[in-house]
Amino acid sequence: MMTNKTLKTGRMREWLRADTPDSAFQAWSGRAYLGLLRFMKNRLAVLGLLIIVALIVIAVLAPVIAPYDPVETDIGNRLQPLSFTHYLGTDEMGRDIFSRIVFGSRLTLYIISLVAIIAAPVGILVGTVAGYFGGIVDTVLMRITDIFLAFPKLILALAFVSALGPGIENAVIAISITSWPPYARIARAETITIRNCDFIKAVRLQGAGALRIITGHIMPLCLPSLIIRVTLDMAGIILTAAGLGFLGLGAQPPTPEWGAMTAGGRTYIIDHWWLISMPGTAIFIVSLAFNLLGDGLREVLDPRSDN
Amino acid sequence: MIVVENLNVCFGHGKARNHAVRDVNFTVEKGESFGLVGESGSGKSTVLNCISGLLTHWTGRMEIDGVRLKQKRNIAFCRKVQMVFQDPYGSLHPRHTIDRTLKEPVKINRLGDANHRVARVLDEVGLGAKFRFRFPHQLSGGQRQRVALARALILNPEVVLLDEPTSALDVSIQAEVLNLLQDLRREKQLTYILVSHDLAVVSHMCDTLLVMNRGKAVETITRSQLKSGVIKEKYTKQLLVAGKGYDRTAIDLFQDFR
Amino acid sequence: MTGNTSLLTVKDLSVVFSSFKGDVCAVNNISFSMGREKLGIVGESGSGKSVTGRAVLRLLPPYARVRASEISLRGKNLLDFSEKQMRKIRGMEISMVMQDPKYSLNPVRTVGEQIREAYTIHHKAGKKQARQKALDMLNAVRIRNPEQVYDLYPHEVSGGMGQRIMIAMMLIPEPSLLIADEPTSALDVTVQLQVLAILDDLVSERGMGLMFISHDLELVASFCDRVIIMYGGQIMEVLDAGNLHKSNHPYTKGLLSCLPKIDGTQDRLPTLVRDDAWLKPAPGLFSGGAAS
Numbered sequence: 043m044m045t046n047k048t049l050k051t052g053r054m055r056e057w058l059r060a061d062t063p064d065s066a067f068q069a070w071s072g073r074a075y076l077g078l079l080r081f082m083k084n085r086l087a088v089l090g091l092l093i094i095v096a097l098i099v100i101a102v103l104a105p106v107i108a109p110y111d112p113v114e115t116d117i118g119n120r121l122q123p124l125s126f127t128h129y130l131g132t133d134e135m136g137r138d139i140f141s142r143i144v145f146g147s148r149l150t151l152y153i154i155s156l157v158a159i160i161a162a163p164v165g166i167l168v169g170t171v172a173g174y175f176g177g178i179v180d181t182v183l184m185r186i187t188d189i190f191l192a193f194p195k196l197i198l199a200l201a202f203v204s205a206l207g208p209g210i211e212n213a214v215i216a217i218s219i220t221s222w223p224p225y226a227r228i229a230r231a232e233t234i235t236i237r238n239c240d241f242i243k244a245v246r247l248q249g250a251g252a253l254r255i256i257t258g259h260i261m262p263l264c265l266p267s268l269i270i271r272v273t274l275d276m277a278g279i280i281l282t283a284a285g286l287g288f289l290g291l292g293a294q295p296p297t298p299e300w301g302a303m304t305a306g307g308r309t310y311i312i313d314h315w316w317l318i319s320m321p322g323t324a325i326f327i328v329s330l331a332f333n334l335l336g337d338g339l340r341e342v343l344d345p346r347s348d349n
Numbered sequence: 350m351i352v353v354e355n356l357n358v359c360f361g362h363g364k365a366r367n368h369a370v371r372d373v374n375f376t377v378e379k380g381e382s383f384g385l386v387g388e389s390g391s392g393k394s395t396v397l398n399c400i401s402g403l404l405t406h407w408t409g410r411m412e413i414d415g416v417r418l419k420q421k422r423n424i425a426f427c428r429k430v431q432m433v434f435q436d437p438y439g440s441l442h443p444r445h446t447i448d449r450t451l452k453e454p455v456k457i458n459r460l461g462d463a464n465h466r467v468a469r470v471l472d473e474v475g476l477g478a479k480f481r482f483r484f485p486h487q488l489s490g491g492q493r494q495r496v497a498l499a500r501a502l503i504l505n506p507e508v509v510l511l512d513e514p515t516s517a518l519d520v521s522i523q524a525e526v527l528n529l530l531q532d533l534r535r536e537k538q539l540t541y542i543l544v545s546h547d548l549a550v551v552s553h554m555c556d557t558l559l560v561m562n563r564g565k566a567v568e569t570i571t572r573s574q575l576k577s578g579v580i581k582e583k584y585t586k587q588l589l590v591a592g593k594g595y596d597r598t599a600i601d602l603f604q605d606f607r
Numbered sequence: 608m609t610g611n612t613s614l615l616t617v618k619d620l621s622v623v624f625s626s627f628k629g630d631v632c633a634v635n636n637i638s639f640s641m642g643r644e645k646l647g648i649v650g651e652s653g654s655g656k657s658v659t660g661r662a663v664l665r666l667l668p669p670y671a672r673v674r675a676s677e678i679s680l681r682g683k684n685l686l687d688f689s690e691k692q693m694r695k696i697r698g699m700e701i702s703m704v705m706q707d708p709k710y711s712l713n714p715v716r717t718v719g720e721q722i723r724e725a726y727t728i729h730h731k732a733g734k735k736q737a738r739q740k741a742l743d744m745l746n747a748v749r750i751r752n753p754e755q756v757y758d759l760y761p762h763e764v765s766g767g768m769g770q771r772i773m774i775a776m777m778l779i780p781e782p783s784l785l786i787a788d789e790p791t792s793a794l795d796v797t798v799q800l801q802v803l804a805i806l807d808d809l810v811s812e813r814g815m816g817l818m819f820i821s822h823d824l825e826l827v828a829s830f831c832d833r834v835i836i837m838y839g840g841q842i843m844e845v846l847d848a849g850n851l852h853k854s855n856h857p858y859t860k861g862l863l864s865c866l867p868k869i870d871g872t873q874d875r876l877p878t879l880v881r882d883d884a885w886l887k888p889a890p891g892l893f894s895g896g897a898a899s
Contacts, residue, residue, distance in 0.1 A: 061483075061487070062479035062480070062482070062483065063482040063483065064482060065482055066446055066448060066449070066482055068482065069446050069482040069483065069484065073484065076627070079627070080627070239439050240434040240435075240436055240439040240440040241439065241440055241441055241442040241443075243403055243432075243434065244432070244434065244440055244497075244500065245442075245453060245457075246403065247401055247402070247403070247427060247431060247432055248427050248431075248453065248454040248457050248458070248500075248504070249424040249427040249454075249457045249458060250453070250457050254457070258453075259442055262444045263443070263444065388795040388796065388797065388798075389766075389795050490652075519651040519652055519822065520651065520822070520824070520862060520865060520866060521651060521861070521862065521865050521878065521879035523865075523867075524865035524866075524867075524876040524877070524878050524879070525878050527867065527876055528875045528876055528878065531873075531875065532875075546795065546796065548869060549866065549867045549868055549869050550867050552867070552869045553867035553868070553871065553873060553876070554867075554873075572873075575869055576869060576870050587797060588796070588797070589869070591796040591797045591799075591800055592796060592869065593829075594825050594826055594828070594829030594830070595800060595803055595804075595826060595829035595830040596800075596829065597804060597807070600800045600801060600803075600804045601804070603797055603800070603801060
C-alpha cells in the first residue's frame with residue numbers, strides 16, 4: 043500500500059534521476075544525487091562523514107552538551123579518574139575534561155575552517171593563473187610558491203609567534219601560509235592539462251577572455267582534486283595546530299584547545315593517564331575521520347568516473 | 350572569400366624543428382565547400398588552426414572577405430568564422446550543461462535573447478529541447494557533435510572550419526551528421542573548409558580539395574577528377590588506391606613519400 | 608582459405624555488465640566458430656564485438672558476468688580452466704593485439720625488452736637466445752633495422768611501427784589464434800594496409816586463425832575470409848567476405864549504403880533506420896553464478 047510519503051519520495055527520486063532535466067537546477071541536483079549514492083557505497087567514508095557531522099553538532103551544541111564550565115577550576119577535585127560525575131575525569135586544575143573537549147571542538151573547527159578558507163582560494167588562484175598564462179607569469183608565481191613551500195610549518199609558526207606573540211589567530215595565519223603552496227601546485231598541474239582541451243579552444247574562438255576561461259572553465263575542473271586534497275590535509279592541519287598548542291604557541295591557557303590540553307597532561311602521564319589520552323584520542327578520531335572522508339570523496343569526485 | 354598565401358608554420362628550434370606547413374596556397378570561394386586531405390602529420394589541421402587564430406606563429410598572408418588577418422583575432426572575427434573539432438568527447442566542457450555551453454557565446458558577444466537563440470539552434474541541428482539541460486556524458490557521440498555544431502552556428506558565422514568532424518563517429522551516425530552539414534550549408538549559404546583523412550568523406554562533401562603531405566601542398570583537384578581517376582600526382586593516386594580497401598598487389602607497390 | 612577443422616568454438620555466449628543504472632547486456636547469446644582463417648567481426652560501437660574478443664580470453668573486468676555453454680579452443684573447453692591455466696593459454700595459444708600501441712606498450716621499458724619478455728614467459732630460454740628470437744621477430748614484421756629498434760622506447764617509434772612491434776610481441780610465442788581488436792584504426796590509411804599485409808603473411812605462414820574485430824566494414828570485407836556482423840550484442844549475419852555486397856540483411860545493407868563513396872553522388876546519404884525487430888529478445892538475465 044503506497045503511503046503519501048512513499049509516493050513523494052518515489053516522485054522525488056524520479057525527478058532526480060530524470061534523463062531529460064528541465065532546468066539547470068534539476069540537472070545539478072540529479073548529478074549531486076548520483077554522487078551521493080556512489081559515496082554512500084563506501085561505508086568507511088560515510089563513517090568519516092558522520093564523525094565530522096557529529097563534531098559540528100557537538101561544537102554548535104557545546105553549552106548544552108557539556109555538563110560543566112570548561113574553564114572553571116575546582117582544585118579540590120583535581121586529577122579525578124573517569125567516573126559517572128566526570129565522564130573523562132578532571133585535569134590538574136579540577137576542570138572537567140569532557141566539557142573541555144566538547145568546547146575544544148569549537149576551536150578545532152575554527153582553526154581548520156580558517157585555514158581552508160584562506161589557503162585554498164589563494165592556492166587555486168595562483169595555480170590556475172600560473173598554469174594558464176605560462177611563460178614568465180608561471181615562472182614568477184611558481185618560484186614564489188617554492189619559497190613558501192620550503193618553510194616547515196612549525197618553524198614558521200615559531201618565527202611568527204616570536205614576532206607577533208602567541209595566540210590562535212597567529213597560529214592560523216602561520217599554518218595557512220604554509221598550506222597554500224601544494225594547492226597551487228595541484229591547480230597548476232590540472233590547468234596545464236585542461237588548457238589544451240578542445241573545449242577551451244572552442245571558448246577562445248568565441249572571444250572569451252582569460253578571466254572568463256579561468257574562472258568559468260578551468261577552476262571548476264580543478265575543484266575535485268583540490269577538495270580531496272584539502273580534506274586529506276585537514277588531519278595534518280589539526281595535528282599542526284595541536285603541535286603548536288603543545289608547544290604553547292597556539293591557544294593560551296585556560297582555552298580548552300586539544301593540543302594544549304595534551305601538552306598540559308604530559309607530566310601526569312603515568313598516574314593520571316586520562317589527562318593526555320582523552321584529548322589525544324579526540325585529535326586522533328577527528329584526523330582519521332577527515333582521512334576517511336577524503337578517500338571517499340576521491341572516488342566520487344574523480345571526473346574520469348563520469349562515464 | 351578565403352585566401353591563403355605562402356603559409357608557413359614552424360614548431361620548435363634547432364634539432365627538434367618541425368616545419369609543419371610549407372608554402373601552402375589556396376583560395377576558397379564564398380559558399381564553397383573546400384577540402385583539405387592528408388594523412389597524419391600532413392599539416393592539414395595546423396592550417397585550420399592558423400585560419401581560426403588558435404595558432405599565432407605563422408607567416409604568410411591570409412584574408413577573409415577581403416580583410417587581411419593578423420596574428421591575433423578580434424572579437425568581430427568570432428562572428429564570422431567558427432570551428433567544429435574532431436573529438437566529440439573533448440569539445441564540450443564536462444561540467445557545463447548544454448544550455449550553458451550554448452549560451453556562453455551569446456553572452457560573450459552580448460547578443461541577447463539567449464533562450465530563443467539556444468532553442469532555435471538546437472532545432473536546426475536536429476536536437477530537441479529535451480537535451481538542453483543534460484551534461485555531455487549523458488549524450489552519445491553523434492549528439493555531442495550536433496551540440497558542437499550548434500555552438501558553432503549560434504553566432505551566425507559565414508565560415509565554418511570543420512576539423513575531422515565525423516572521424517570519431519560510427520558510420521551510420523556519420524551519415525546523419527554529413528547530411529546535416531550539407532543541409533545547413535545550403536540553407537545558410539555557409540562556406541566550409543573541411544579537414545579529413547578520409548577521401549570518401551571529402552569527396553562527398555567538397556567540390557575542390559587540396560591534398561597535403563608532410564606540410565606541403567601536393568595538388569589541388571576537383572571532385573570530378575577524383576571520380577574519373579584523372580590525377581597527376583602519384584601520392585594522390587596512392588591515397589586513392591589505399592582508400593579502396595585491402596588489395597595485396599597494390600599494397601606491395603606502395604611508396605614512402607617523404 | 609576457409610579452415611574446416613574448428614579452431615575456436617563459441618556457443619551461447621552472453622556478457623552482462625552491472626552498473627549503477629542497472630544491468631547492461633553487452634553480448635546476448637551468440638554462437639560462432641572459426642578455423643584457421645581470417646574471420647572479421649564487424650559492428651558499430653556498442654555492438655559487443657570487443658567484449659566478445661575479450662570474453663574468449665577472459666580479460667573482462669570483474670563486474671562483467673560471462674556465461675556460455677562452450678568456449679573451446681581445439682576441443683578444450685576454456686570455461687573449465689582455472690585462472691592459472693588461462694594464463695598459460697594467453698599468449699601461448701591465443702594472443703591479442705589492441706588498438707593503440709601508445710597505450711598497450713609499457714612506456715618505461717624498451718621495445719626489445721618487452722618482446723623478449725613475451726617470449727620468456729612461455730619458453731625457457733637464456734637472455735641471448737631470447738634476444739635473438741626477438742630480433743628475428745622484428746625482422747618478420749619487416750622492421751628494417753631491428754638492432755636499432757630493439758633499444759628504442761615506445762614513444763620513440765611511429766604508430767605503424769608500434770603496431771608492428773605489438774604484433775611481433777604477440778606472435779613470438781607462436782599462438783594458434785590471434786585476436787586483433789581494431790589493430791589498425793589509429794593508423795593512417797596507407798600504413799594500415801601495410802600492417803595488415805604483414806599480418807596477412809604471418810597468419811598464413813603459420814597457419815593461424817585471425818579474429819579481426821573492426822568497425823570498418825569495407826576493410827574487413829576486403830581483408831578477411833568470412834565476416835560476422837554484430838549489432839546490439841547479437842549476430843545479425845555471417846557471410847563469406849566476397850558475398851558482403853550481396854547481403855540481404857537490412858542492417859548490413861543499411862550500413863553499406865550509408866557510407867560515402869568517391870564515385871557516388873553528392874546527394875544525401877541514406878541513413879540507417881534501426882529496427883528493433885532485428886534483435887531477438889534478451890533471455891531472462893541471470894543473477895550471479897557465472898560459469899567462468
